Amino acid sequence: MMPRDAAGLRMRKEAVSSRGMQALALGISVLFLVMLLLLLAKSRPLLSGYSLTEVLLSSHWDPARGQFGFAPVILGTFYVTFIAMLIAVPVSLLCAVYLSEYAPGRVRRMFSSFIGVLAGIPSVVFGICALLVFVPLVADYIGPWVGVETTGLCILTAGLILAVMVFPIAISLSYESLQALPIELREASLSMGATRWETTRKVLFKAAGPGMLSAILLGFGRAFGETMAVAMVVGGKNQMPSLFAAGQTLPSLIVSSVGEMMSLPLEQSALVFVALFLFVVVTVFNLLARWVEKRLQARWKI
Amino acid sequence: MNRRHLEQQVALCAMYGALVMVVVSLLLIIGVTVLRGGHVLVTRPEVVVTPPGPRYLLGGGGGFVHAILGSLYLVLPATLLASGIAMGIALYLQSDYTSRRTAGAIRNLLDALWGTPSIVYGMFVLTILISLQQRASLLAGIAALTLLEIPIIARYADAAVQAVPPMAKETSYALGTTRWENSQVVIRYALPGIATGVLIGLGRGIGDAASVIFTAGAGNNMPSGLLEGVTALPVLIFQQASSFYPSVREQAYAASFVLIVIVLVLNVASRLVTNYFARYIPGGR
Numbered sequence: 001m002m003p004r005d006a007a008g009l010r011m012r013k014e015a016v017s018s019r020g021m022q023a024l025a026l027g028i029s030v031l032f033l034v035m036l037l038l039l040l041a042k043s044r045p046l047l048s049g050y051s052l053t054e055v056l057l058s059s060h061w062d063p064a065r066g067q068f069g070f071a072p073v074i075l076g077t078f079y080v081t082f083i084a085m086l087i088a089v090p091v092s093l094l095c096a097v098y099l100s101e102y103a104p105g106r107v108r109r110m111f112s113s114f115i116g117v118l119a120g121i122p123s124v125v126f127g128i129c130a131l132l133v134f135v136p137l138v139a140d141y142i143g144p145w146v147g148v149e150t151t152g153l154c155i156l157t158a159g160l161i162l163a164v165m166v167f168p169i170a171i172s173l174s175y176e177s178l179q180a181l182p183i184e185l186r187e188a189s190l191s192m193g194a195t196r197w198e199t200t201r202k203v204l205f206k207a208a209g210p211g212m213l214s215a216i217l218l219g220f221g222r223a224f225g226e227t228m229a230v231a232m233v234v235g236g237k238n239q240m241p242s243l244f245a246a247g248q249t250l251p252s253l254i255v256s257s258v259g260e261m262m263s264l265p266l267e268q269s270a271l272v273f274v275a276l277f278l279f280v281v282v283t284v285f286n287l288l289a290r291w292v293e294k295r296l297q298a299r300w301k302i
Numbered sequence: 303m304n305r306r307h308l309e310q311q312v313a314l315c316a317m318y319g320a321l322v323m324v325v326v327s328l329l330l331i332i333g334v335t336v337l338r339g340g341h342v343l344v345t346r347p348e349v350v351v352t353p354p355g356p357r358y359l360l361g362g363g364g365g366f367v368h369a370i371l372g373s374l375y376l377v378l379p380a381t382l383l384a385s386g387i388a389m390g391i392a393l394y395l396q397s398d399y400t401s402r403r404t405a406g407a408i409r410n411l412l413d414a415l416w417g418t419p420s421i422v423y424g425m426f427v428l429t430i431l432i433s434l435q436q437r438a439s440l441l442a443g444i445a446a447l448t449l450l451e452i453p454i455i456a457r458y459a460d461a462a463v464q465a466v467p468p469m470a471k472e473t474s475y476a477l478g479t480t481r482w483e484n485s486q487v488v489i490r491y492a493l494p495g496i497a498t499g500v501l502i503g504l505g506r507g508i509g510d511a512a513s514v515i516f517t518a519g520a521g522n523n524m525p526s527g528l529l530e531g532v533t534a535l536p537v538l539i540f541q542q543a544s545s546f547y548p549s550v551r552e553q554a555y556a557a558s559f560v561l562i563v564i565v566l567v568l569n570v571a572s573r574l575v576t577n578y579f580a581r582y583i584p585g586g587r
Contacts, residue, residue: 010480010483011480013480013482014480014481014482014483017481017482017485018394018399018481018482020390021390021391021393021394021399022394022399022400024387024390024391024394025390025391025394025395025400025408027387028387028391028408028411028412028415028452028453028456029407029408029411031415031449032411032414032415035422035426038426038429038430039422039425039426039429042429042433090320091320091323091324092320092324094316094317094319094320094321095317095320095321095324097317098314098317098318098320098321102314102317111321111325114324114325114328115324116569117328117332117566117569118324118328118331120502120505120506120509120565120568120569121331121332121509121562121565122508122509122510122511122536122561122562122565123509123510123511123512123536124509124511124536124539124540124543124558124561125331125335125509125539125558125561125562125565126331127539127540127543128334128335128539128543128554128555128558129330129331129334129335131543131544132334132338133330133334164327164331167324167327171324195306195307195309195310196310197309197310197313197314198306198309198310200313201313218417221417222417224419225417225418225419225420225421225422226419227419227420227421227511227512228511228512228536228540231540232540232543232544251419251421251512254421254425255421255512255515258515258516268432271425272425272429275421275422275425275426278419278421278422279418279419279422282417282418282419282422283414283417283418285417286413286414286416286417286418287410287413287414290410290413290414
């Protein structure tokens with residue numbers, strides 16, 4: 001028999017620890033709400049002075065004169081993200097198919113550690129490399145090739161570097177969704193005389209579609225909110241986006257405006273609104289990706 | 303050769319092309335950083351250990367030891383804090399403590415927070431700072447980084463905790479342990495996964511600029527106190543990279559060399575640590 005107070009101590013430890021852990025888990029949920037509400041509250045000054053449609057659709061950005069139009073920046077963000085996805089989606093899906101369906105085990109292991117390294121590289125390092133490689137590439141080769149004069153600090157360069165940054169997440173997630181499919185699917189298709197590629201295209205793509213869609217959505221979220229690498233190469237000019245001209249994205253607007261931000265309360269509120277917008281859009285995409293993925297899991301009972 | 307096989311060959315070629323593109327882009331990034339940064343470090347190795355001189359970002363002399371120290375002071379406490387909080391959350395998500403539904407909801411939330419751009423955390427902490435009328439400081443930077451790292455570490459720890467065999471837990475419960483004592487068994491089992499999560503969180507934290515650029519100050523001084531401003535390595539790289547002065551840009555290359563070395567070392571370390579902790583698991587190495 002254990003002494004009484006020792007048992008009491010054990011029970012007290014149990015009670016305290018479970019309360020503490022519950023508080024932490026609740027705390028993280030509360031944090032989410034607090035972030036949302038605080039950002040909302042601080043963007044009130046802007047939203048009470050201007051209507052939401054006015055702010056989102058107007059194209060004039062001049063904080064000193066009290067004009068806050070986010071249209072060029074929002075368009076710029078979608079433009080850059082779209083270019084990135086245009087390159088990253090096919091490349092990532094092909095890579096994932098090769099790794100999952102064709103590659104020998106050694107190549108697979110090597111490549112997955114490669115992807116791990118790529119995923120861990122900080123975004124400023126991507127930015128530096130974009131400045132050293134992609135900017136001259138666009139300015140000296142791609143620009144003249146299509147007959148446009150450009151400094152290289154432009155929307156296209158930002159899209160290119162973002163594509164590279166989306167690779168790891170898109171590849172690893174779509175690889176996982178292919179791996180999760182039961183082997184019987186492949187066997188059934190191959191036994192009907194389909195080639196490997198026909199099996200991949202007609203059976204696996206259909207079956208793993210939701211997983212790949214979820215990988216693409218998460219990649220989109222990553223590209224949409226990426227700040228530093230884009231801010232370094234996008235040029236930082238608040239104008240309607242065009243492929244070879246300097247532009248601006250939502251995150252890079254925040255970074256480049258932070259110096260002036262303290263002096264103008266309304267601009268401060270506008271930048272908080274940008275953060276809120278980013279937060280909401282990316283969260284919607286992330287939750288959507290989660291939901292799509294769950295549908296896949298329910299279908300294959302993984 | 304018929305059409306179907308031709309299509310197969312074309313698809314395979316496209317796959318090889320995609321593979322080469324990904325590998326080349328990775329090699330390009332590491333290669334460019336190592337070559338340009340390494341060149342600067344070989345010719346001026348002293349920049350890593352000298353504090354910044356006056357007018358540092360305008361081409362004045364000095365090095366970036368202040369940013370390396372600043373990064374360490376920011377990331378180490380943040381990772382420590384985040385690991386503790388994340389462990390609590392991960393243990394709480396077990397079925398011993400809460401219902402499957404609540405756990406699922408919290409997991410969704412953590413995933414959403416994981417994907418949240420780090421600049422949002424930066425702006426969140428900055429709005430709090432402004433409301434409290436405080437200046438950017440080491441403490442605020444640590445807070446922003448902690449928020450950034452919690453969901454990452456929590457999800458890794460959670461996956462590891464979920465993978466603990468039920469038999470291990472049942473054996474321990476059968477001996478009359480409380481849930482807290484049982485959790486200590488669970489932690490032992492989950493240690494490799496948890497360690498990976500902590501190191502990945504650390505790597506993410508040390509490379510992140512967007513969350514600390516407004517909250518930690520980004521000044522060019524040596525770190526001097528919890529309430530004083532500091533700068534971090536990625537923030538410094540960002541400031542220097544587009545500089546007008548070539549000598550300043552070169553420091554950015556050297557700094558990214560240091561940063562990428564840290565990240566690669568963390569990557570290797572996470573493998574080693576995972577293998578090391580696997581010895582607590584029957585059947586592990």
